[in-house]
Amino acid sequence: MLSRSRPILTSFRSHAKRSKFTLPDLDYDFSALEPCISAEIMEIHHTKHHQTYVTNLNMFMEKLQDAEAKGDVSSIVSLQQAIKFNGGGHLNHSIFWKNLAPIGQGGGDMPSGDLDTMIKNQYGSLEDFQTKFSAATVAVQGSGWGWLGYDTISKSLKIATTANQDPLEATTGLVPLLGVDVWEHAYYLQYKNVRPDYLKEIWKVVNWSDVANRLKDAKK
Ligand code: MN3
Numbered sequence: 001m002l003s004r005s006r007p008i009l010t011s012f013r014s015h016a017k018r019s020k021f022t023l024p025d026l027d028y029d030f031s032a033l034e035p036c037i038s039a040e041i042m043e044i045h046h047t048k049h050h051q052t053y054v055t056n057l058n059m060f061m062e063k064l065q066d067a068e069a070k071g072d073v074s075s076i077v078s079l080q081q082a083i084k085f086n087g088g089g090h091l092n093h094s095i096f097w098k099n100l101a102p103i104g105q106g107g108g109d110m111p112s113g114d115l116d117t118m119i120k121n122q123y124g125s126l127e128d129f130q131t132k133f134s135a136a137t138v139a140v141q142g143s144g145w146g147w148l149g150y151d152t153i154s155k156s157l158k159i160a161t162t163a164n165q166d167p168l169e170a171t172t173g174l175v176p177l178l179g180v181d182v183w184e185h186a187y188y189l190q191y192k193n194v195r196p197d198y199l200k201e202i203w204k205v206v207n208w209s210d211v212a213n214r215l216k217d218a219k220k
Contacts, residue, residue, distance in 0.1 A: 018065075020058050023051050024094055032102040036201045038190045046097070049185055053089030053165070060086060088165035092145055095179050101207035111208040115177075115215050118157050133159050133180075134199040143183040146199075148211065149174025150218040175218035178211045 026046060031039035060082045067075035101107040111119060111126065123129035137146025140161045147160045147168050158174055168176040180202060187198035 018061070021054050021061075021090060023047075023054050024097065026097050028100075028102050028105070032105075033100060033107070033205045036103075036107075036205045037100075037187075041185075041187065041189050044189075045093075045181075045185060049183075050089070050093040053086045053093065057083065057086040057090050084167075084170075085165050088167040088170070091167045091170075092165055092176075092179055092181070095176055096181050098210050099178050099180075099207055100202075100205050101210070103204060106207050106209055107205035108203065109208055111212060113212060114219075115208065115212040118215070122157050129159075130203055134196070136161055137180055137182055137199055138196050140182050146180045146182060147174065147176055148178040149176055150215055152218065155219075175214070177214045177218065178206065 023046070026042075029039075030042040030046070033042060060079055064076065064079050064083065066072075067079065110116070116126075119126055119129050123132060133146060133148060136159050140146065140163070142163070144161055144163045144166075145168070147162065149158045149160050149168055149172065150156075151158050151174055153173075157177075160168065160172055160174055162168055162171060168174050168179065180199065182195060182199075187195065191198040191201075
């Protein structure tokens with residue numbers, strides 16, 4: 001019995017080395033961002049879309065471990081795109097949920113401190129920044145994200161966009177401070193094809209104190 005159970009234990013241990021990625025809980029109810037983002041969108045977005053990225057990331061990471069164990073370089077290379085897409089989806093949504101907060105619980109409260117100063121110095125005012133950010137993000141072709149990032153080299157804020165689920169830092173080097181999902185699944189049930197209306201409303205639930213904390217961490 002002992003000799004039989006050993007290999008099982010060994011293989012269990014080798015798979016237990018890395019824990020699985022899991023869907024993070026939201027800090028608020030699905031309906032808490034209404035009327036800006038509907039409960040229906042939030043529930044599907046979190047429990048279906050984000051969950052799928054997590055599930056697929058775990059599946060492809062397991063395939064990667066198998067390929068690594070076999071020294072199968074061809075499979076290792078072919079898995080990179082799927083890991084980028086699903087890993088990016090997991091990273092991006094994990095930031096997005098924290099970037100939002102219900103009205104009255106921080107959502108839409110003005111930025112303060114260093115973040116406020118930097119926005120005013122670089123863009124003139126919060127309103128001017130929002131106009132530039134929204135214009136860049138409305139213009140994302142197909143599915144993608146609009147970002148406020150921190151450039152650690154020039155020590156300045158940058159507005160950026162990424163395609164698909166490309167994660168900001170891994171693909172541009174900018175540290176993500178604020179990400180806005182402009183995949184149709186993020187707004188279509190409520191705003192139909194009118195992405196600019198979604199981008200106008202979302203500012204009411206942006207959690208600027210979370211954005212400010214990310215800036216503080218990025219500057220460390
Ligand atoms: Mn999404």
